[in-house]
Amino acid sequence: MSRLTEIKKSDPKKGEKKTQDDIVYEHIFDAILEQRLPPGTKLNEESLGEIFGVSRTIIRRALSRLGYEQVVVLRPNRGAVVASPTIDEARQIVFARRVVEKAVTELVCDNAETDQIEQLKQLVRDERACFDRGDLGAGIRLSGEFHLRLAEMAKNPPLLSFQRSLVSLCSLIIAQFEKGETKSHCSYDEHFELIDAIAQRDKDKAVALMMHHLDHIEHKLSLDEEAADNDLKAIFSNVRSRKLS
Amino acid sequence: MSRLTEIKKSDPKKGEKKTQDDIVYEHIFDAILEQRLPPGTKLNEESLGEIFGVSRTIIRRALSRLGYEQVVVLRPNRGAVVASPTIDEARQIVFARRVVEKAVTELVCDNAETDQIEQLKQLVRDERACFDRGDLGAGIRLSGEFHLRLAEMAKNPPLLSFQRSLVSLCSLIIAQFEKGETKSHCSYDEHFELIDAIAQRDKDKAVALMMHHLDHIEHKLSLDEEAADNDLKAIFSNVRSRKLS
DNA sequence: GTTGATTTTTATGTATACAATTCTATTATG
DNA sequence: CATAATAGAATTGTATACATAAAAATCAAC
Numbered sequence: 001m002s003r004l005t006e007i008k009k010s011d012p013k014k015g016e017k018k019t020q021d022d023i024v025y026e027h028i029f030d031a032i033l034e035q036r037l038p039p040g041t042k043l044n045e046e047s048l049g050e051i052f053g054v055s056r057t058i059i060r061r062a063l064s065r066l067g068y069e070q071v072v073v074l075r076p077n078r079g080a081v082v083a084s085p086t087i088d089e090a091r092q093i094v095f096a097r098r099v100v101e102k103a104v105t106e107l108v109c110d111n112a113e114t115d116q117i118e119q120l121k122q123l124v125r126d127e128r129a130c131f132d133r134g135d136l137g138a139g140i141r142l143s144g145e146f147h148l149r150l151a152e153m154a155k156n157p158p159l160l161s162f163q164r165s166l167v168s169l170c171s172l173i174i175a176q177f178e179k180g181e182t183k184s185h186c187s188y189d190e191h192f193e194l195i196d197a198i199a200q201r202d203k204d205k206a207v208a209l210m211m212h213h214l215d216h217i218e219h220k221l222s223l224d225e226e227a228a229d230n231d232l233k234a235i236f237s238n239v240r241s242r243k244l245s
Numbered sequence: 246m247s248r249l250t251e252i253k254k255s256d257p258k259k260g261e262k263k264t265q266d267d268i269v270y271e272h273i274f275d276a277i278l279e280q281r282l283p284p285g286t287k288l289n290e291e292s293l294g295e296i297f298g299v300s301r302t303i304i305r306r307a308l309s310r311l312g313y314e315q316v317v318v319l320r321p322n323r324g325a326v327v328a329s330p331t332i333d334e335a336r337q338i339v340f341a342r343r344v345v346e347k348a349v350t351e352l353v354c355d356n357a358e359t360d361q362i363e364q365l366k367q368l369v370r371d372e373r374a375c376f377d378r379g380d381l382g383a384g385i386r387l388s389g390e391f392h393l394r395l396a397e398m399a400k401n402p403p404l405l406s407f408q409r410s411l412v413s414l415c416s417l418i419i420a421q422f423e424k425g426e427t428k429s430h431c432s433y434d435e436h437f438e439l440i441d442a443i444a445q446r447d448k449d450k451a452v453a454l455m456m457h458h459l460d461h462i463e464h465k466l467s468l469d470e471e472a473a474d475n476d477l478k479a480i481f482s483n484v485r486s487r488k489l490s
Numbered sequence: 491g492t493t494g495a496t497t498t499t500t501a502t503g504t505a506t507a508c509a510a511t512t513c514t515a516t517t518a519t520g
Numbered sequence: 521c522a523t524a525a526t527a528g529a530a531t532t533g534t535a536t537a538c539a540t541a542a543a544a545a546t547c548a549a550c
Contacts, residue, residue, distance in 0.1 A: 019321055020534085045502070055535045056502090064306065068313045070406070076264055077502060077541055089402070096348075096403040103344040157334070158315070158341040158414070162407045169403070265504085290532070300505045301532090322511055322532060492550090499544070510533070518525075 021061040024052050028062060032071055032082055033144055033168060034137030035175040039084030043072060069165040071172065083172055087221050090173045094218050097166045098211065100159060101147070105194075105210045107154035109203045116153055117199050123149060124195065128188040143187055144171050170217065177220055187213065266306040269297050273307060277316055277327055278389055278413060279382030280420040284329030288317060314410040316417065328417055332466050335418045339463050342411045343456065345404060346392070350439075350455045352399035354448045361398055362444050368394060369440065373433040389416050391436055415462065422465055432458065 028048075031037045048059045067074035073083050085093065123146055130139035144167045151163035190213045197206035273293075276282045293304045312319035318328050330338065368391055375384035389412045396408035435458045442451035 046500095057534055057536090060502090061309065064309065065313060068310060070403070078543095079502065092401045093403055096401060096407075099344060099348040099404070103341075156337045156341060158338055158407075158411060159344070161315070161410075162341075162403075165406075166403060291530095302504055302506090305532090323513090324532065493548100494550100495546105495548080497544100497546070499542100501540100501542075503538105503540070505536105505538080507536080508534085511531080513530070514528085516525100516527080518523105520521105520523080 020054055021058045021065070024048070024054065024058055024062040025065050027052070028066060029071065029168060030141060032066075032175075033141045033171045035140065035171075036137065037082050039082050039172060039176045041082045043080040043082065045079070069168060071165070071168045083169070084176060085169065085173055087177075090177065090221050091218065093166060093169045093173065094214055094221070097163075097170060098214055100151075100163050100166060101210050101214065102207055104151050104154045104156075104159060104163065105198075105206045106203050107156060107159075108150055109198055109201050109206055111155055112153050112198055114199075117195060120146070120149060120153075120195050120198075121192070124188050124191040127191065131188065140171055140174065143191070144168065146191055173221075174217065187216070190216075265299055266303045266310070269293070269299065269303055269307040270310050272297070273311060274316065274413060275386060277311075277420075278386045278416045280385065280416075281382065282327050284327050284417060284421045286327045288325040288327065290324070314413060316410070316413045328414070329421060330414065330418055332422075335422065335466050336463065338411060338414045338418065339459060339466070341407075342415060343459055345396075345408050345411060346455050346459065347452055349396050349399045349401075349404060349408065350443075350451045351448055352401060352404075353395050354443055354446050354451055356400055357398050357443055359444075362440060365391070365394060365398075365440050365443075366437070369433050369436040372436065376433065385416055385419065388432055388436075389413065418466075419462065432461070435461075 028037070028043070037043075043063060045056045045059045045063070048063075049056050052059070063072060063080045064074065066072040067080060071083055072080045074080050123142060127139055127142040127146065130136075130142055147167050148160070148164060151160040154160070190209065194206060194209045194213070197209055273282070273288070282288075288308060290301045290304045290308070293308075294301050297304070308317060308325045309319065311317040312325060316328055317325045319325050368387060372384055372387040372391065375381075375387055392412050393405070393409060396405040399405070435454065439451060439454045439458070442454055
């Protein structure tokens with residue numbers, strides 16, 4: 001396999017303290033968020049090493065970090081795969097996100113500065129642009145970044161770190177349970193509403209909007225559950241009329 | 246340095262799927278929780294490797310996991326040290342814990358099974374025994390385990406993983422800001438009360454008790470802040486009567 | 491042809507060697 | 521005497537080699 005991405009060792013750009021495994025981590029992370037690496041994909045250490053032009057040491061570091069965030073599943077002696085949460089696990093993840101997002105939203109209403117709010121708006125404009133031009137992958141990533149930016153604005157590093165894990169897991173869930181349907185991704189409307197509520201320092205409204213926002217994800221899960229159920233029933237609809245083995 | 250702990254490679258005990266870095270991770274984790282490794286301690290990779298009888302590869306894995314949980318601080322090219330949160334950071338950690346513990350407590354009130362509650366009680370009895378016999382270290386660890394057990398009972402893996410990080414950070418905070426004072430560690434009383442509320446499925450009471458429990462930690466921080474302030478004032482009380490430089 | 495055992499191959503886990511960086515001690519200089 | 525510069529030691533970062541465990545392929549027997 002050829003080296004798609006050469007990592008320069010000495011790239012003395014401003015403020016770049018990123019180490020090599022950070023870069024690999026972010027590339028894989030983004031690829032998962034943008035659904036270029038769908039749930040279940042095996043992540044071979046040597047292949048990744050060749051792709052990024054680094055040794056397995058670096059790849060393993062990046063993978064174990066992703067594993068800690070539960071975005072990939074590390075199976076001892078059997079390598080890493082992109083996580084593919086069940087519907088139940090997805091519900092638990094969304095629940096955890098409700099808990100965190102509520103706290104984050106309230107903190108942001110208290111602490112947000114006006115220029116930060118302006119930056120948020122720009123981010124959502126970018127998000128809208130992506131969806132408009134059909135770039136789903138980048139759109140989903142920016143949608144996730146919106147929520148990460150909120151967590152940053154809450155100025156609580158532990159919550160931010162947890163949010164990072166939850167946002168990527170949610171992107172994974174969306175990737176897994178929302179095959180093909182694009183229209184549901186018009187989340188930017190809700191993002192704009194949320195920003196307005198925050199700008200008005202209206203905690204109750206902002207939290208309500210956020211919960212409503214999460215309801216949408218959860219609703220999809222129920223739909224999918226029914227669909228899967230129907231599929232199974234369809235697949236085995238002939239069982240009763242046949243001899244069982 | 247001698248090998249304090251030999252790790253057997255083939256120890257086919259029941260259900261033991263622990264890999265070597267898990268074991269190293271837990272040993273260091275426990276040492277931090279029990280305050281045998283005080284905040285600020287440098288964690289030298291080679292020394293740790295000799296102590297545990299493994300190569301730096303394993304040690305680095307364990308350290309980066311601890312770093313991800315923010316229990317140790319990883320400074321690029323400069324090694325790992327046990328985290329020593331400032332009072333502000335401590336407040337943020339306690340805040341995050343309020344958020345998680347509230348959710349956990351409510352979930353546990355809904356889902357706790359009677360035999361789990363009995364196990365909890367036993368745990369707190371053990372905790373009390375530790376403090377009674379003066380084993381602060383083990384007591385603090387069991388106190389932390391009480392909260393981890395609650396998070397397990399909430400049956401929400403993402404919340405549990407976050408709780409794990411927060412509990413160890415809180416132990417660190419207690420270690421840092423509560424030097425010498427033992428009497429404050431009579432948290433087991435509050436733990437018993439909390440168990441009762443859970444057994445009665447009284448959500449409001451349980452949450453209130455939990456918040457009150459966390460108030461105690463936060464109160465310590467304020468005390469310590471004042472103390473530090475007083476110390477500084479005492480140290481420099483002679484400045485005004487002296488020539489400055 | 492299907493099943494099961496055995497070998498071969500591939501991938502992961504761990505140790506080690508070397509490179510790059512930071513820390514420390516010594517010396518030089520004002 | 522303090523400060524700066526520099527050489528050396530110690531420590532971390534990365535690549536690689538080897539050990540070990542899965543997975544795949546081959547072959548045997550039925």
